[in-house]
Amino acid sequence: MTSLPDAHKSLPRTIAIDGPAASGKTTIGTLLAEELGYLCLDTGIMYRAVTWQALAEGIDPEDEESVTKLAEQIEIDVLPKSVEDGRPFDVLINGLDRTWEIRSPEVNQNVSLISSYPGVREAMTRQQRKIAERGKVVMLGRDIGTVVLPDADLKVYLDASLKVRAQRRYAEEIAHGNCVHLDEVIASLKHRDAIDSTRKVAPLKVAPDAVVINTDNLTIAQVIDKIKTILVQRDP
Numbered sequence: 621m622t623s624l625p626d627a628h629k630s631l632p633r634t635i636a637i638d639g640p641a642a643s644g645k646t647t648i649g650t651l652l653a654e655e656l657g658y659l660c661l662d663t664g665i666m667y668r669a670v671t672w673q674a675l676a677e678g679i680d681p682e683d684e685e686s687v688t689k690l691a692e693q694i695e696i697d698v699l700p701k702s703v704e705d706g707r708p709f710d711v712l713i714n715g716l717d718r719t720w721e722i723r724s725p726e727v728n729q730n731v732s733l734i735s736s737y738p739g740v741r742e743a744m745t746r747q748q749r750k751i752a753e754r755g756k757v758v759m760l761g762r763d764i765g766t767v768v769l770p771d772a773d774l775k776v777y778l779d780a781s782l783k784v785r786a787q788r789r790y791a792e793e794i795a796h797g798n799c800v801h802l803d804e805v806i807a808s809l810k811h812r813d814a815i816d817s818t819r820k821v822a823p824l825k826v827a828p829d830a831v832v833i834n835t836d837n838l839t840i841a842q843v844i845d846k847i848k849t850i851l852v853q854r855d856p
């Protein structure tokens with residue numbers, strides 16, 4: 621196992637972890653942040669929160685103007701987990717716990733469309749940059765290294781084949797007692813990947829200065845170890 625530098629002297633202020641759906645960002649990011657004593661901000665939950673709230677209010681996901689207005693007003697909070705039910709943290713929307721609701725199939729189906737709206741991205745990006753100003757943050761998403769924090773001190777792009785990502789997401793769904801078919805999971809990931817990587821604003825892509833890690837044949841511990849090796853070897 622790789623040890624981190626003494627007293628975390630030369631650790632980066634901001635770490636960006638990007639990658640496609642179910643590439644392991646949340647698991648890896650949460651563990652890495654815990655080990656470093658950093659805040660982990662999973663920006664996917666912000667887009668999921670906007671999507672869930674829009675659906676809950678009966679707003680048509682194709683109504684860009686209304687969705688954007690909602691994104692500018694919504695209050696999203698991420699707090700340490702209050703329940704041991706597999707959640708990495710609590711997600712509150714306008715003060716209410718919506719941790720699991722934002723993972724519903726309806727949200728999965730609509731989140732990429734809603735994330736493609738420039739006004740929605742602007743509202744979320746503004747909040748994300750504000751949080752990063754404090755430093756000591758691991759930020760997870762699609763556009764963190766390219767758009768949100770182009771000057772991030774360390775950029776990692778986590779990748780994995782569609783087959784492996786679908787199997788991981790399928791196992792997660794089954795573990796949560798959700799009745800899904802592998803084919804549906806594959807279709808849902810493909811659908812989101814396609815929209816996320818072809819949208820006009822902030823598409824999913826590898827930042828030129830990012831380290832790409834393919835996690836197909838790596839355990840969680842191996843991925844963490846690889847990132848720690850990069851942390852130790854990088855120029856401060």
Ligand code: CDP
Pocket residue numbers: 640641642643646663664665667668731732733735736760761762763764812813816
């Ligand atoms: O956890 P999973 O990989 O399934 O996805 P997520 O990180 O929760 O993100 C859900 C969706 O939010 C993505 O499919 C993107 O459409 C959008 N998203 C984005 O556009 N930009 C980000 N920085 C993070 C997420």
